[in-house]
Amino acid sequence: MEQSFLTTFANAKINLALAIQGIQEDGYHELQSVMQSIELHDIVRVRRHGEKVVCRCGALSGPGNLAYKAAIEFLSQSGKSGGLEIEIKKQIPIQAGLAGGSTDAAATLRLLNQLYGNPFNNEELLKLAAQCGADVAFCLQGGTMWATGRGEQLELLPAAPRVDLVIMKPYAGVNTREAYRRFDLVGHSGQLTRKDWEEALAGGSIKQIAGLLYNDLEAASIPLVPQIDKFKQSLLESGCYGSLMSGSGSSVFGIAQGEQHARQVAEQLRKKGFRNVWVTKTIGAVTNCMKGDS
Structure with missing residues (x-):
């Protein structure tokens, strides 16, 4: 019997504000931002399957997808092995400033952590997310956040009203x-x-x-x-x-x-x-x- 998929929404984000402070020593820009989750979302499904990691996302399928890279990083750092099947139904437009790729990666990390019995606690999973991309850590949590650094240093703000x-x-x-x-x-x-x-x-x-x-x-x-x-x-x-x-x-x-x-x-x-x-x-x-x- 094939294992069932775990499924979750991967919500987009908007920047209610974004200021650029300069360039860090590592070449990345130092930011200040107010990040906000929105209802618009992709749907991400993950299950253990086969011998290798496969990511299906239409024209964005394959190893270039950030969700695929997040899965490989998760397996590497958790010491897990075996194949995975990732399916992403895209509804968030690409190259839009809405964190479509980052939120898919974050959703993949959440699903994999559940799939493998939570080998990472919240702090460890956030650290792993930050290694996958600047917006991935925010998308892992969502809500309303004050972001600094490359966007990965996050602090809670009062929750936004419905906008x-x-x-x-x-x-x-x-x-x-x-x-x-x-x-x-x-x-x-x-x-x-x-x-x-x-x-x-x-x-x-x-x-x-x-x-x-x-x-x-x-x-x-x-x-x-x-x-x-x-x-x-x-x-x-x-x-x-x-x-x-x-x-x-x-x-x-x-x-x-x-x-x-x-x-x-x-x-x-x-x-x-x-x-x-x-x-x-x-x-x-x-x-x-x-x-x-x-």
């Missing part, structure tokens, strides 16, 4: 490395004030949160994908309280006035010919996985 969002994604994506390279040439470093964010989040004011939206990478990414700026303006003209590019882009989110407004905005945008539009909302920390069918 209804409209996300738009230009056809073209943004290569994260290229965005940071351009920032080094033309960008200007900003500074986030943690106290302002703590007060806005704790107070639950959607307008106050919208007023704090900030992203140092917009100036670097917009020349690569000019539609980013056009999409921001479209969301603001539709009545959103605020709009921002997430991460290095190319996706843009708008903070809607509520769920009904978010759906109305999305419908209007689709009628105007915009194809990649999603309605979603902020969520809390990630949930545990659930056992699926074989």
